[in-house]
Amino acid sequence: MGNLVVVGTQWGDEGKGKIVDILARDADVVVRYQGGSNAGHTVVNQRATFVFHLIPSGILYRGTLCIIGNGVVVDPEALIAEMDRLQAKGVKIGKNFVISQRAHLILPYHKAIEKASEQSRGSRRIGTTGRGIGPSYADKMARIGIRVGDLLNPSLFRRKLEENLVEINWFLERLYKVDGFQLEKVFQQYMGYAERLKGYIADTVTLLNKAIDEKRTVLFEGAQGTHLDVDFGTYPYVTSSSAVAGGACTGTGVGPTKIDAVLGVTKAYTTRVGSGPFPTELTDAVGSGLQERGKEFGATTGRPRRCGWFDGVLVRYATKVNGLASLAVTKLDVLDGCKELRVCTGYRHEGRLYREMPADLQVLTECQPVYETLRGWSSPTTGMTSYKKLPAEAKRYLNRVEELAGCPIDIISTGSKRDQTIILRNPLTVRSRKRQC
Ligand code: IMP
Secondary structure (H helix, E strand, C coil), rough: CEEEEEEEECCCCHHHHHHHHHCCCCCCCEEEEEEECCCCCEECCCCEEECCCCCCHHCCCCCEEEEEEECCEEEEEHHHHHHHHHHHHHCCCCCCCEEEECCCCHHHHHHHHHHHHHHHEEEEECCCCCCCCHHHHHHHCCCCCCEHHHHHHHHHHHHHHHHHHHHHHHHHHHHCCCCCCCCCHHHHHHHHHHHHHHHEECHHHHHHHHHHCCCCCEECCCCCCHHHCCCCCCCCCCCCCCCCCCCCCCCCCCCHHHCCEEEEEEECCCEECCCCCCCCCCCCHHHHHHHHHHHCCCCCCCCCCCCCCEEHHHHHHHHHHHHHCCEEEHHHHHHCCCCEEEEEEEECCCEECCCCCCCHHHHHHEEEEEEEEEECCCCCCCCCCCCCCCCCCHHHHHHHHHHCCCCCEEEEEEECCCCEEEECCCCCCCCEEEEEE
């Protein structure tokens, strides 16, 4: 068994949670490497429906070690609430869960700064999830962040907090004209979180590398998606972390030579939450049909997701920047009953044809997608587990997705439940296909 990174190839919400849940059955360790409680993964199994924001969904398997890596930003309040919700549903959280000492904390002022800054941007707002993600990463890069490990050292934590509040309160009160934060109140609140979390905080770099040396199987769970990545996404309409496969190394302390393959998760169509360009967006009845059938509402904020046709340019770019070895295509069943389907093969802007992802936001915002039309299928694919039995048109559609993405499909999801899945190959066991595309 190898070590596998699972990434989103679009703008997040591709269904990574379900895919990670299936693969976690064969993994010894599952580690989250970036993002924070902006993520929302839904997993449906025979017991219940579980929504994850921070904790890897591998926690549902006994004997799987679940790690929050150093690249994640941790909101302790959200984490404790998630632990409580999972424990109330009978999920065991003990020695099977570890948080990196090096992960950065989200503090209440991060959310306040984000809220005030989004409001002041007006129509140029990013449409963030409001979880304080961007300001926490900004502090990390500015070297004024407070880390999870600092919770275990009250005097250090207090000094850092005191220093930060001088500047933060100035911004909040003078620039944004909102209330600042009291040192003592935040300090006491976080010391309470420290009490609850201290048993889970550890050196995850040593733990992970030891597991790899012992030939254990590690699954690196990405959040958001390639086009929300701070470097490769539709900047500035992105999240503030490295959501691509490269983030798995910096976000965990595992070197690239230790990773065997990267699996890209892609929806059979495209969705996006928040602001920013979306060339294949459908604002008509076809788009609302996808939204309704696909239950396209954010797992974190409940916001409706914008929906559109499958975009081959987006996913081909994701194949490149992540070095994808294979794809998992999700929500194929949502396309059931569409008479015809379109797939985007390029963008046209001011007489120029783009086959590769343009970095220029203006091009992306103003371009016309170039479409190819394929025949839809009338018989339902919901719950199908055999590729052979798929309608011929669905097979043709999937072949075209593979061609456009430049990457072979390993898994096809035909419903939200674990067993509503077609597994052509298990990407955890096929080490030789590494860097095939
Ligand atoms: P932030 O990550 O809260 O800063 O939000 C930045 C952008 O990323 C916004 O457009 C969000 O809607 C989007 N975003 C963040 N997390 C997710 C996710 O898990 N799924 C989809 N979109 C997300």
